[in-house]
Amino acid sequence: DPTLTATILSSREYTDFVRSARSSDGPVQLPVSWKLASPITVTVVPPASVIGDATNACVFASGTPIPVSIVSSQLGRTYVLPTTPLSAVDTAVEGRSCPSS
Structure with missing residues (x-):
């Protein structure tokens, strides 16, 4: 972000x-x-539960895909902003894909 960089450099x-x-x-x-x-x-969700990429990501909750925005990740944790509240996510998601947005 050029604006953020300029702000830091001028501080x-x-x-x-x-x-x-x-x-x-x-x-x-x-x-x-x-x-x-x-x-x-x-x-916060396990990285293995997140499918997709920065432009089209989702997690699955009880088999239902939930679109998410990936905010950050660190030390085996992925921080996401889901479109609906999550109480649990599926971790066995191999072979699944996110619906097209």
């Missing part, structure tokens, strides 16, 4: 970080924390 925190980083140390990582302007509630 006082970034300027202070660049001034304090020693160039002899090689590449450095800039820790950045941010929050959404409008929080969302995501559901």
